[in-house]
Amino acid sequence: MSTLRVPPQVPAASEDCEQLKKAFKGWGTNEDLVISILGHRNAAQRKAIRKTYADAYGEDLLKELEKELTSDFERIVLLWTLDPAERDAFLANEATKKWTKCNQxxxxxxxxxxxxxxxxxxxxYHARYKKSLEEDVAHHTTGDFRKLLAPLVSSYRYEGDEVNLALAKSEAKLLHEKISDKAYNDDDIIRILATRSKAQINATLNHYKNEFGNDINKDLKADPKDEYLAIVRATIKCLVRPEKYFEKSLRLAINKRGTDEGALTRVVATRAEVDMMIIKDLYHKRNSVPLDQAIKKDTTGDYEKMLLALVGHDDA
Amino acid sequence: MSTLRVPPQVPAASEDCEQLKKAFKGWGTNEDLVISILGHRNAAQRKAIRKTYADAYGEDLLKELEKELTSDFERIVLLWTLDPAERDAFLANEATKKWTKCNQxxxxxxxxxxxxxxxxxxxxYHARYKKSLEEDVAHHTTGDFRKLLAPLVSSYRYEGDEVNLALAKSEAKLLHEKISDKAYNDDDIIRILATRSKAQINATLNHYKNEFGNDINKDLKADPKDEYLAIVRATIKCLVRPEKYFEKSLRLAINKRGTDEGALTRVVATRAEVDMMIIKDLYHKRNSVPLDQAIKKDTTGDYEKMLLALVGHDDA
Structure with a gap:
């Protein structure tokens, strides 16, 4: 469900590298050429391009891009060109370094x-920062945020579909009790969210809704300004309905006065090859305007062009 | 530093399987034959034997061993024959199911x-139990024990040798403050032990000793009967001096009135191929008696023979 458009005949990595080298040459950069290549290659192809570029020119393509490009366009091209795991490590590291309570x-x-x-x-993260992700998260966050985030980033969940219905029932009850007591940072709430498989959590939350009437996230909205509660709700959404979470992130980023380029860039770069097709669809339904139109209205220049390429806009 | 003795000419896995099949035949089992094979094959060889056995006879070698052997001898052969990762999953699962505060x-x-x-x-653990290790640990343990054990089993530590000395200094100070306040379950103590690399923790604890005079584990012995403190000390030992931890486990298992076969079996089965040579050496120095002699004195029969084979006893 990727929105990436890879041409039917992909040039050899060496050819792409020559074109990129050409795009960087002389005064100024040929941004359109950069977009026409990197904006239309999948993760494996981009990886091959980076390797070939280093072998052929003895230079790191990412460093070249950093030198040649600027501002929001630079950021989206860099994030996009990174391997997904490296990109996540980079984003997570950035989040720990400038961590604030509203950073989700x-x-x-x-x-x-x-x-x-x-x-x-x-x-x-190990390879790039010579540290573990969880040690930076635990070191840079505090209080309830740490209590929630450290186990979340350390999790290695079971991925099977099996569901224990009795457990779902008992844990739905447990969640409801703790939430009714406003014990939002309770050990058991965190334990369930941080360790159970996604299928199991989904079953638990379905039971929660059936038994207690509300969607759990509604009950977790007692104080809409509480940033800890906001992260708990984001956690739950990302676990069971990631596309809905990302649709909302885009909606908030775009509808903001002045656009939140950070969020817009991150969501497009991280989801284009994953589930952007579904996110686009949800976005259209929820906002009565197609995502690419909303992007066109809110952004300009090469940044706009790259975003449109990644969300699969017709002319991009 | 393995004590395992693999013969210079190892028979083909198919030949070992034939011999094992022969050992199981008829009334009674030829235990010596089982020991002479499984007690002298490394992990890769045992894995090949299990696979070949399943292919040749359509039966799981472990199930056969379970049927044919009994008691302590059965347990050590089964544990030993398992792949190290499966063995750890099995031991950890057992520990969560019958978890008690003194279970380290x-x-x-x-x-x-x-x-x-x-x-x-x-x-x-995923493959065998259709659940994650951390979810069982978090579910079955409580209070301070959960607070410590859940992040420990979820850790994926950085393994490089790099040490940040300024950090070691500041975290040694932090540990000392918390320990002086008897805040043994403090978030920061747990964070440091659960997330820092082993090299970093070692540096921190060296600094602790230099600066504050005592080995940290001495300061963590305020109440020798406190089971939580005992697990914190075990954690620290396993992180920085695992051989010392295992030497002590053997010492306590053997010197106990009646021998703690559970611990003796576990330590021999899990360390024989890792660092048993060092553990044996430490044991001899600390107890003035060689480990194999101590084992001979405390155990009998096939169980004794298998233990001796794994710790590299001359005649085994």
């Missing part, structure tokens, strides 16, 4: 990826 | 294995 990126990465993808991100 | 097996597995070995154990 760590929960997003920990919960919307598969167990294996999160593991690959943790391995990429 | 979870901390032992989480901290004495490499990051990669722990990950393999978590993968084996």
């Amino acid at each position: 990126v760590l929960a997003e990465i920990a919960c919307s990826r598969s167990a294996h993808e999160l593991l690959l991100a943790r391995q990429a | 097996v979870l901390a032992e597995i989480a901290c004495s294995r490499s990051a990669h070995e722990l990950l393999l154990a978590r993968q084996a």
Whole structure:
């Protein structure tokens, strides 16, 4: 359900590298050429391009892009060109370094990826930062946020579909009790969200709704300004309905006065090859305007062109 | 530093399987034959034997062993024959199911294995139990024990040698403050032990000793009967001096009135191929008697023979 458009005949990596080298040459950069290549290659192809570029020119393509491009366009091209696991490691590291209570990126990465993808991100984190992801998360966050985020980023969930219905029932009850007592940081709430498989959590939350009437996230909205509660809700959404979470992220990023380019870039770069087709569809339904039109209205220039390429816009 | 003795000419797996099949035949079992094969094959060879056995006879070698052997001898042969990751998953699962506050097996597995070995154990846990290790640990343990054990079994530590000395200094100070306040379950103590690399923790604890005079484990012995403190000390030992931890486990298992076969079996089966040579050496120095002599004195029959084979006793 990727929105990426890869041409039927993909040039050899060496040819792409020559074109990129050409795009960087002389004064100024040929941004359109960069977009026409990198904006239309999948993860494996981009990886081959990076390797071929390093072999052929002895230079890191990412460093070249950093030198040649600027601002939001630079950021989306860099993020996009990174391998997904490296990209997650990079985003998570950035989130720990400038962590604030309203930063949901760590929960997003920990919960919307598969167990294996999160593991690959943790391995990429070791390689790049000479530390573990969980040690930076635990070190840079505090209080309830740490209590929730450290186990989330450390999880390696079971990925099977098996569901224990008796357990779903008892844990739905447990969640309801704790939430009714406003014990939102309770050990058991965190334990369930951080360790159970996604299928099991889904069953538990279905039972919660059937038995107690409300969607759990509604009950977790007692104080809409509470940033801890917001992260708990984001966690739950990323675990069971990631597309809905990302649709909302895009909606908030675009509808903001002044656009939140950080979020827009991150969601497009991380989801284009995963589930952007579904996110686009949800976006259209929820906002009565297609995502590409909304992007066109809110962004300009090469940044706009790259975003449109990644969300599969017709002319991009 | 394995004590395992593999013959210079190892028979083909098919030949070993034929011999094992022969050992199981008729009334009674030829235990000596079982020991002479399985007690002298490394992990890769045992794996090949299991596979070949299943292919040749359509039967699971482990199930056959379970049927043919009994008691302590059965347990050590079964544990030993398992792949190390499966064995860790099995031991950890057992520890969660019959968890008591004095059970240190979870901390032992989480901290004495490499990051990669722990990950393999978590993968084996998924495959075997259709659940994650951390979800069972978090579900079956409580209070401070859960607070410590859940992050320990979820860790994927950085394994490099790099040490941040400034950090070691500040975290040694932090540990000392919390311990002086008797805040043994403090978030920061757990964070440091559960997330920092082993090299970093070692540096921190060296600094602790230099600066504050005592080995940290001495300061963590305020109440020798406190089972939580005992697990914290075991955690630290497994992280920085696993051989010392295992020497002590053997010492306590053997010197107990009546021998603790559970611990003796576990330590021999899990360390024979890892660091038993060092453990044996430490044992001899600390107890003034060689480990194999101590084992001979405390155990009998086939169980004794299998233990001696695994610790590399001359005649075994």
